[in-house]
Amino acid sequence: DIQMTQSPSSLSASVGDSVTITCRASQSITTYLNWYQKKPGEAPKLLIYTAYSLQSGAPSRFSGSASGTDFTLSISSLQPEDSATYYCQQSYTIPRTFGQGTKVEIK
Amino acid sequence: EVQLVESGGGLVKPGGSLRLSCAGSGFTFSNAWMSWVRQTPGKGLEWLGRIKSTATGGAIDYAAPVKGRFTISRDDSENTMYLQMNSLEIEDTGVYHCTTDNSLGTFDDWGQGSLVTVSS
Numbered sequence: 001d002i003q004m005t006q007s008p009s010s011l012s013a014s015v016g017d018s019v020t021i022t023c024r025a026s027q028s029i030t031t032y033l034n035w036y037q038k039k040p041g042e043a044p045k046l047l048i049y050t051a052y053s054l055q056s057g058a059p060s061r062f063s064g065s066a067s068g069t070d071f072t073l074s075i076s077s078l079q080p081e082d083s084a085t086y087y088c089q090q091s092y093t094i095p096r097t098f099g100q101g102t103k104v105e106i107k
Numbered sequence: 108e109v110q111l112v113e114s115g116g117g118l119v120k121p122g123g124s125l126r127l128s129c130a131g132s133g134f135t136f137s138n139a140w141m142s143w144v145r146q147t148p149g150k151g152l153e154w155l156g157r158i159k160s161t162a163t164g165g166a167i168d169y170a171a172p173v174k175g176r177f178t179i180s181r182d183d184s185e186n187t188m189y190l191q192m193n194s195l196e197i198e199d200t201g202v203y204h205c206t207t208d209n210s211l212g213t214f215d216d217w218g219q220g221s222l223v224t225v226s227s
Contacts, residue, residue: 036152043219095170
């Protein structure tokens with residue numbers, strides 16, 4: 001199975017800050033990497049697909065990038081409603097696997 | 108608007124069984140590939156398995172931790188997918204979501220989830 005490792009496991013930042021979350025795959029997944037936002041009591045939401053593409057309806061302050069087996073989710077200007085846990089997920093092969101999540105808190 | 112609604116969760120003893128349902132609307136269910144994903148306290152989000160559309164063969168794939176214990180099926184006449192869970196373990200406790208599973212392997216639409224608690 002492909003292992004997905006996220007870092008950091010949690011972070012705290014202020015409104016307006018830029019934030020970056022990293023996800024590393026244990027082997028090549030080309031750009032089959034997706035990002036989800038999960039808030040307590042809500043269903044996860046797809047934010048970014050195939051590493052770079054912004055899902056319809058997701059705010060433009062979210063962006064994704066890739067370099068080899070390393071992927072990043074960036075939030076350009078953190079908003080209060082961005083307080084959530086973010087997960088990466090590879091869709092290169094079965095079984096689909098997720099990172100362990102990064103909890104983003106607002107100071 | 109796509110809607111997915113899970114039902115059937117509850118409290119069950121270790122070794123017991125439970126069947127979850129996922130009712131879909133707002134899209135052509137029979138053409139959809141569907142997955143089950145759970146969120147557990149210890150492991151975050153975990154993919155459990157996928158069923159392809161009947162038109163593309165209806166093949167089913169499972170994650171290793173549930174293979175042989177869980178069974179995914181679908182009834183396109185009822186726009187419903189099922190997850191039969193047998194030999195439940197305490198570690199299976201969590202919220203179970205059904206999702207659409209799209210051509211890029213993304214989970215675009217999710218249900219709100221059904222809580223399963225395995226406890227003696």
